[in-house]
Amino acid sequence: MIRIKAGVPHRRRPRNSSRHSRCALTLGLPTAWGAVAVSYKFGCPLAEQHGLGARIVTSAVFFAVGTGLILHVRRTLLRELRQARKVAGAAQSVLLRPLPPRLAGLNVAAAQLSADRGAAIGGDLYEAVATEHGVRVVMGDVRGHGLAATGTAAAVLGSFREAAHDEPELGRVLGRLDRALARHLRERARAEHPSSGVDPDNPVAEEFVTLLLLEIAGDGDVRAINCGHPWPYLLCGQRVVPLSGAEPLPPLGPFPLPANPAATDCGRLHSGESLVLYTDGAEDARDARGRFFSLPQALAAAAREPSASPQAILRTVFTALLHHTGGRPADDIALLVLNNERAQQRAFLGARGTGRAATTHPQPTTNR
Known part of the structure; x- marks a missing residue:
């Protein structure tokens, strides 16, 4: 329904007229x-006196x-x-849009801490989408930070949001992202050097993007392709372990991809377990004495909390990070937490269907 405010019509002042008057x-x-x-000074008699x-x-x-x-x-x-900040905030929210709190049975939370003062985003990127192939997630880190890194992140995210739905295999999704990045770097190099008139052979050779592609199937099976990015941490109760120890591929940009990159099987994300994806700014953060931040220790402390929801994990880790760095991180930091709550949802729906409260413990039986 559209509401129209009644009143005397008035003539709208042109935008250019308002700008000129301002x-x-x-x-x-x-x-x-x-x-x-x-x-x-020159006309008042008082100004000419010397008293x-x-x-x-x-x-x-x-x-x-x-x-x-x-x-x-x-x-x-x-x-x-x-x-200007209002316009920049609107543009940043379109680029790194907030993730839904729940996605195909997964509880999701993500946040980023930018090293640039006054900027909401930097060179870190993340996205999670529910597709017919499962929940697909990307976490990446563009070299450097600032406007140039933000443009590169936008190119990679735009390509992922399309390829994640179109491509049945993670390797083909990665190929789409690699081509999108190469095209973006060529266009940027052409814009920075317009006098040449031709595409440079090696556009912006020092630019690269570390990237992690993750796919969580409906049964919890996890598959991943890692291009020079830190492996996520798996939270099993109060234990914090790396998701995988496989050797990652090179970052996107400086080196060509293999012909058919295969995804790594990373086991299964069971009910109640969480995956924590992060960028290297989290583990590279130092305090005033040069000591590195211990992300596994902060995650273990978050897992011991009574309510270890993804939002609570983010809050605990970022509080510890800011305390460790004195509120001044040297690099962009992004965290994304995925918690599997599918079994709890199925139990709740089953209980609603039978009209009884679900329980995870067997009820005692009596012999008659």
Whole structure:
């Protein structure tokens, strides 16, 4: 239903007219203040006197004019900064959109901590989508951070959101991401060096992306392809173990991929267990004395909490990270937590169907 507000129709002022009036106001006020100061200096008899009282009055007038000018410029700059941050926040939310709290029976939580002050995202990327092939997840880390890294992350994420649904095999998804990255780097190199007129042979040779592709089937089986990225941690109760110890492939960008990259079987994610994907900024974070942050220790502490939900795990780990680095991480940090709650959901639905409360313990029987 569309609601239309009744009232007297009015003519909308053109956007260009509003912009011109704002610019005129911004330039006109300092000019008016300056004209008042000059007129006072040369036209007011008090300004031509040499007594102490006249000097105090003159200084006060110029001080007031200068203060007003500074306050006006500051107010204008703050207004423009707020507008720029609002636009940047909207663009960042489109690029690294919030993940749904539940995805095909998995409880999901993700967050990122950017090393750039005032930026919500940097060179880290993540996404999780439910497809007919299972829940597919990507976690990546672009070399460096800032606007250039954000553009590269956007190219990889855009390709994953399409390929994750279209390609039946993880290896083919990885091939799509590799081609998208190469195309993006060629276009960026052409934009940075437009005078050549041809595509460079080795565009932006130092750029690369570490990447982890993960697929969780309906029965909990986990398969992954790792391109130079840290392996996730598996939380089994209060135990924290790496998901796999297989040798990863090289990062995307500087080296060609194998012809048919095969996914690694990583076992099964059982009910109640969690996977924690992260970027290397988490384990590379140092304190003032140069000591590295222990991510497994922080995850073990989070798993001991009474409610070890993905959101609680993120909160505990990021609090420990900020405390360890003094609130100033040197690199972008991203974490994504996946908790398997499919068995609990099936038990709950079964209990609703039978009209009884589900229980995980067998009920005692009596012999008659």
